[in-house]
Amino acid sequence: MSDRTIVVIGGTSGIGLEIARDVVARGDRVVLSGRDLARAQEVASSLGERATGVAIDLSRPEGIRAGLATVGTVNGLVLVAIERDANTVRDYDIARATQLVVLKLVGYTEVIHTLIDRLEPSGETGIVLFGGRAKDIPYPGSTTVSTINGGVEGMTTTLALELAPIRVNALHPGIIGDSPFWAGKPAAVLDGHRSRTPGHQLATMVDVVDATQFLLRNRGISGTSIYVDRGVRVT
Template identity: 30%
Template sequence: MSLKEKKVVVIGGSSGMGLAVAKMAAAEEAEVVIASRSLEKLRRADDEISQPVETRSLDVTLEHDVKGFFAEIGELDHLVVTAATGVAGRFLELDTPSFRQVFDSKFWGQYFAARYGAQRIREGGSITLFSGVAAAKPVAGLSAYAAVNGAVEALCRSLAVELAPLRVNAVSPGIVDTPAYAEMNPFERKKMFDSLAARLPARRIGRPEDVAAAVIELMKNGYATGSVLRVDGGYRLV
């Protein structure tokens, strides 16, 4: 299945893995729409993508705006949602609003996108949601992500059955070097990446393109549905 002339919408497409998906889909001659909150990030992403793309400002946590977004863009073929923000922290130290915010952003954002996007996806199309390695590997300090990623994976399997023949999959990245870590002290970030890379079976931290390639495969593989594709360098195993 080719992406040529297919309409691919990437919510979260202005940065990191979403941007990498947008670049790969555009390179395959898809008609790409990227959406996120910051106009500045959208502008920079637009500059970085070699082919023309449509940019749209959207906060995926606002149900009414997500509904309006899909009404405006009309029919599409593939929907990918990478949008999420949140803070990590040990369970007893992370306050309830912070834990809840992870769900507001990552669960409810994907829920709204699936809820209002699904009805506009053409035959043969797909939804790709984003989970994360914390669902499969308990790591101290990541309980909010473990819980939200587990919820996303359960939603994915359920939607694959209920929305069939629309295909619904999820990708579960490991630690991937994206602007999500931009606020960390660069020295601390390098230390964390180096020490983790040494433990990983893949012996390196992920690149956005590693994960984007998996997303593109899920879009194109007409027999993949209800799958959680783990692209984590083997992190869940060590």
Template identity: 30%
Template sequence: MLQDKKVVIIGGSSGIGLETAKQVIAEGAKVIIASRSEGKLQNAIEQLGDKATAFTLDTTQERQVQSFFEKVGQFNHLVVSAAETSGGSFLQTDTAQARQLFENKFWGQYYAAKYGAPKILPHGSITLFSGVVAYKSMVGSSILGAVNAAISNLGQTLALELAPIRVNIVSPGIIDTPSRSKMPEKDRNQFYATVGNKLPVKRIGKTEDVAQSVLYLIQNSFVTGTVLHVEGGHILA
């Protein structure tokens, strides 16, 4: 179904985005990945091979995003998994930090959808990324939860406004990705074990789990306006 299709993955240089790129290529598609980090892009291209092309892109810069899609031209599917996230006490979080989180995650996806949608070919799709804290309130996640909820609402509304382009949202839970490598290994493993034991599935997520969900949303032409929860039952725990 993806044979010779053109898929743009913003955030495709590592973690969930890179794993999605691998699975999309395995289905026969050509992939364009974009990221801020030239080093990560180079490493990703070495893994993905000649079916992938890379662009350096800062999604917080609207004109950069607009220029990026002008260079890319027409394509079939857009996946926006790029985002830097953070948490913290509501009262102790600087307003500037809260605004930056919106810039990184909400506005980056907003710009991508705005400038990417006109380039999407018939029967194409957009997949945005929200997150579990939009649906399960947790101490220290008030701002990130608000950002994620905004993305989910944006995506569902765009499913109506941009139709027949399909727009869906993936809402991951705790996933083992390179973004958590900043934590000391012992602390990270303990965190994963603690969270995993609380979930019905008794483990945290893998990038493969989320990438498979993205592929489902890309390929199923009867799904739009859906928030797909990929969190091992976290919102139930």
């Protein structure tokens, strides 16, 4: 068994849960977070004794320090928590937009600020920030999401410089066909998205987990954004 501890912020469901599950399967320890402590602890318990659950709400960054108080030395950090927002500039909801901006840009940064003295100061330590392909493939209603995910790319480069030798990278998923959000979509919708990829296939949660582990472990990668989208950008 490993003494490595990986923190997964947003690890109680979806892709975050699959990442947490994979961390444990590799023999590492995982600390996973959700908004609700009971839920986070329940999910952690289902993963076994090498998993711990804590509660933080990224949209309320003033409480992040208290929520992470029990976390010890950290060897890897994955910030995967997201919220979805359909918000156009013509019909702009300031409250929804503000919440999402705070969650990702302020919340992600405050988590790193809180854990900075507990992150092992080594090139072996990786931080992975989750953005998304909406940053450069917008869609109707993606005004806030596209802007924020572009901001995640900016965070990646500045934090890679500021936190070195700790490595910081970003992962930008495209449409993940078997994720909880997409799996229930009508077949015609998914087929339309498949047709836009070179191989007519959608990326999977396993693809995202594998890419996350690559960025956590590969000492040669820092300040980089990678895309898990089955090559949609080339069509």
